[in-house]
Ligand code: CDP
């Protein structure tokens with residue numbers, strides 16, 4: 001069954017120049033990239049993305065981490081991968097959440113680390129299941145930023161919305 005999954009190359013992945021390696025590893029899955037962009041993560045987006053961790057003692061550090069404050073790299077790369085069993089394939093390549101427990105041949109096992117303050121710097125995010133993937137893809141991407149119609153879309157007319165255009 002075709003599935004979509006959100007992948008985020010986190011600020012440590014960008015700082016360590018791992019983008020190419022990670023995309024090469026992910027290409028082993030033969031999945032299709034249907035959306036991709038560089039995002040400067042707002043506090044609001046970070047909190048919404050990690051809202052399931054709101055009550056954890058490490059929540060604040062994880063927010064700082066995804067916003068790039070631990071790496072002086074205030075950006076991430078967000079991608080949507082699409083194809084058969086996308087979630088399981090990408091989770092498997094990513095490895096366990098804790099990089100020290102992750103199989104060393106996985107992305108997190110090979111490139112992740114635990115900081116002295118205890119944050120799992122694990123290089124990439126991968127949606128854990130279909131429900132999470134849908135919530136996260138809708139959070140990070142607008143329908144027109146993805147080249148296939150993954151979820152139902154509606155058209156709305158927005159009046160007097162201020163947007164930025166090239167001067
Ligand atoms: O990312 P994943 O779905 O594998 O794990 P999660 O439980 O949804 O946690 C999200 C992120 O929080 C992880 O990827 C880690 O970066 C961080 N985390 C941590 O630093 N320490 C933990 N004990 C658990 C998660």
Ligand code: MG
Pocket residue numbers: 128
């Ligand atoms: Mg998760």
